[in-house]
Amino acid sequence: xxxxxxxxxxxxxxxxxxxxxxxxxxxxxxxxxxxxxxxxxxxxxxxxxxxxxxxxxxxxxxxxxxxxxxxxxxxxxxxxxxxxxxxxxxxxxxxxxxxxxxxxxxxxxxxxxxxxxxxxxxxxxxxxxxxxxxxxxxxxxxxxxxxxxxxxxxxxxxxxxxxxxxxxxxxxxxxxxxxxxxxxxxxxxxxxxxxxxxxxxxxxxxxxxxx
Amino acid sequence: xxxxxxxxxxxxxxxxxxxxxxxxxxxxxxxxxxxxxxxxxxxxxxxxxxxxxxxxxxxxxxxxxxxxxxxxxxxxxxxxxxxxxxxxxxxxxxxxxxxxxxxxxxxxxxxxxxxxxxxxxxxxxxxxxxxxxxxxxxxxxxxxxxxxxxxxxxxxxxxxxxxxxxxxxxxxxxxxxxxxxxxxxxxxxxxxxxxxxxxxxxxxxxxxxxx
Numbered sequence: 403x404x405x406x407x408x409x410x411x412x413x414x415x416x417x418x419x420x421x422x423x424x425x426x427x428x429x430x431x432x433x434x435x436x437x438x439x440x441x442x443x444x445x446x447x448x449x450x451x452x453x454x455x456x457x458x459x460x461x462x463x464x465x466x467x468x469x470x471x472x473x474x475x476x477x478x479x480x481x482x483x484x485x486x487x488x489x490x491x492x493x494x495x496x497x498x499x500x501x502x503x504x505x506x507x508x509x510x511x512x513x514x515x516x517x518x519x520x521x522x523x524x525x526x527x528x529x530x531x532x533x534x535x536x537x538x539x540x541x542x543x544x545x546x547x548x549x550x551x552x553x554x555x556x557x558x559x560x561x562x563x564x565x566x567x568x569x570x571x572x573x574x575x576x577x578x579x580x581x582x583x584x585x586x587x588x589x590x591x592x593x594x595x596x597x598x599x600x601x602x603x604x605x606x607x608x609x610x611x612x613x
Numbered sequence: 614x615x616x617x618x619x620x621x622x623x624x625x626x627x628x629x630x631x632x633x634x635x636x637x638x639x640x641x642x643x644x645x646x647x648x649x650x651x652x653x654x655x656x657x658x659x660x661x662x663x664x665x666x667x668x669x670x671x672x673x674x675x676x677x678x679x680x681x682x683x684x685x686x687x688x689x690x691x692x693x694x695x696x697x698x699x700x701x702x703x704x705x706x707x708x709x710x711x712x713x714x715x716x717x718x719x720x721x722x723x724x725x726x727x728x729x730x731x732x733x734x735x736x737x738x739x740x741x742x743x744x745x746x747x748x749x750x751x752x753x754x755x756x757x758x759x760x761x762x763x764x765x766x767x768x769x770x771x772x773x774x775x776x777x778x779x780x781x782x783x784x785x786x787x788x789x790x791x792x793x794x795x796x797x798x799x800x801x802x803x804x805x806x807x808x809x810x811x812x813x814x815x816x817x818x819x820x821x822x823x824x
Contacts, residue, residue, distance in 0.1 A: 453714060453756035465703055471682070471717065472709035479702045491690045492676055498683035502716075503664060506682065510721045515752075519745065530735060537730065545664035 403428035406450060407457040408435045408442075409609035410577075412509050413470040414457040415570035418604035420474045423561060424481040428459065432611035435514055471505055474566065486563040497557050500549050500564040504571045508542035511535075512574065532578070539571070539580045547585045556591045565595040573606065614639035615671040617661060619646045619653075620820035621788075623720050624681040625668040626781035629815035631685045634772060635692040639670065643822035646725055682716055685777065697774040708768050708775050711760050715778040719753035722746075723785065743789070750782070750791045758796045767802045776806040784817065 405421070405428040407414030421428060433456050434441045441447055443454045451458040451468045459467045459476075467473045478486050487494045510516070512535045520526045520534060546568070550556040556564035572592040575582060582589055595601050606612055616632070616639040618625030632639060644667050645652045652658055654665045662669040662679045670678045670687075678684045689697050698705045721727070723746045731737045731745060757779070761767040767775035783803040786793060793800055806812050817823055 452759035453718075455718075461703070467703070467706045467710065469710040469713035469717070471713045472706045475709055476702050476706040479705065491687050492672070492678070494690065495678045495683045495687040498686055499678065499680040502680035502682045505713075506680070506717050506721050507664075507666075507724075510717050511727060513718075515749075516722060519748065523744075524735075524737065524741060526735065533734075534730065538726075541726075548663035 403462055404431050404460040405429070405457060406431045406433050406447070406460070407609075408433055409606045409612045411435065411456050412513075412570040412574050413455075413505075415573065415604060415606055416505075416566055417457045417459070417470045417473055418609075419566045419569065419601055420477050420486065420563075422600035422603045423484060423486065423566070424477050426477065426481060430610055432609075434611070440514075471501070474563070478563075484560070486561075486566060488557070488562070493557070496549070497562055497564050500546055500556060501567040503542050503545050503549075504567040507545075508538050508571060509574070511538040512578065535578045536580045539575050539578070540584070543571075543575070543582075543585050543588055547587050550587050550591060552587060554591070555594055561595050561598055561601070565591060565601075568592055569595050569601055614673055615642050616640070616668060617642045617644050617658070617671070618668040618820075619644055620817045620823045622646065622667050623724075623781040623785050624666075624716075626784065626815060626817055627716075627777055628668045628670070628681045628684055629820075630777045630780065630812055631688050631697065633811035633814045634695060634697065634777070635688050637688065637692060641821055643820075645822070651725075682712070685774070689774075695771070697772075697777060699768070699773070704768070707760070708773055711757055711767060711775040712778040714753050714756050714760075715782045718756075719749050719782060720785070722749040723789065746789045747791045750786050750789070751795070754782075754786070754793075754796050754799055758798050761798050761802060763798060764801070766805055772806050772809055772812070776802060776812075779803055780806050780812055 433447055442456055448454050450466055453468060457470055459473050467476055487497055517531060520531050550564065555561050556568055568588065569592055572588065618641065644658055653667055659665050661677055664679060668681055670684050678687055698708055728742060731742050761775065766772050767779055779799065780803055783799065
């Protein structure tokens with residue numbers, strides 16, 4: 403199995419956590435998102451992933467999966483133990499709902515493409531770009547804060563899908579200097595998960611392409 | 614079951630299609646996204662959905678599910694027939710991958726919040742807002758076009774999860790006057806799905822709050 407990713411990419415980090423929790427250790431193939439105008443946009447990588455984004459997961463038979471939400475659901479189906487989702491359908495929807503707030507309503511808005519567009523195509527100054535990033539993280543985190551448990555991980559006593567999404571989003575929030583003081587439940591759940599060996603192994607600083 | 618939504622909201626439309634395909638008919642409760650500064654942001658609605666977004670699905674026992682990707686997976690689990698996903702895990706990941714391109718990389722960027730921010734907070738003129746919308750739809754659709762089947766629905770001979778996401782996104786593309794000529798496979802799959810009774814029942818123009 404080969405994981406095409408980038409050390410600091412939120413969605414690559416998310417997928418690395420899921421793989422580590424499942425005990426799956428793929429070969430890592432770094433794709434540099436900045437160098438050479440972005441290696442993910444190059445012809446060689448587009449033959450692997452036509453969307454030209456990371457992460458991608460190439461299975462041992464050569465088939466390639468793309469999009470971290472789809473790949474993580476695949477991992478949950480093929481490697482059910484330990485589970486990232488509870489058994490009850492309503493409980494599963496609650497966990498997936500928090501993952502979707504992060505995966506759909508926060509992360510895509512501060513992804514590399516939109517930020518490049520604001521800076522280069524629209525010529526916006528850094529203070530406007532920073533306010534844009536902070537707005538979507540703060541609004542999304544306010545919803546997450548209202549929805550997760552008051553103790554333990556996001557939901558319950560073990561790490562699950564919501565934690566897989568939350569920890570890289572907290573990492574991105576720190577990187578962009580977004581204040582986390584208003585979100586004590588998020589800070590508690592993230593701190594707990596960050597101490598877990600699988601989350602530690604997946605940390606950007608511990609990847610082969612870390613700078 | 615109560616569906617809180619808005620006739621023209623892409624994610625409400627998506628959820629209505631999934632419900633109709635499953636043969637589930639909820640009571641509809643319109644939430645007007647523009648009137649009164651946006652009813653979804655009001656205190657009454659936030660008691661139902663702390664994120665203040667549509668859609669939400671209230672079950673008969675009062676529990677509320679949020680986020681269309683999470684709710685659609687719930688429907689797939691609780692109402693497995695007809696399935697929206699194939700049985701094979703890799704095939705499921707491919708279908709979910711296309712859904713995620715639309716649900717994460719296209720729709721969130723032209724959602725009401727970011728467009729309001731570009732217009733009001735950053736004071737961008739309509740031509741820049743239009744170019745922003747077109748860029749994300751065109752880039753995402755180029756990836757979808759490369760990934761879906763060359764005949765029939767997005768994947769195979771029956772409607773599935775990718776079609777549930779695609780048809781509302783094509784509706785939004787038309788509304789924003791984004792050219793669809795470069796995407797013949799998308800146009801074919803969308804036209805086929807649009808003729809299906811479940812997709813027709815879910816169309817924005819046929820909802821109680823349509824304007």
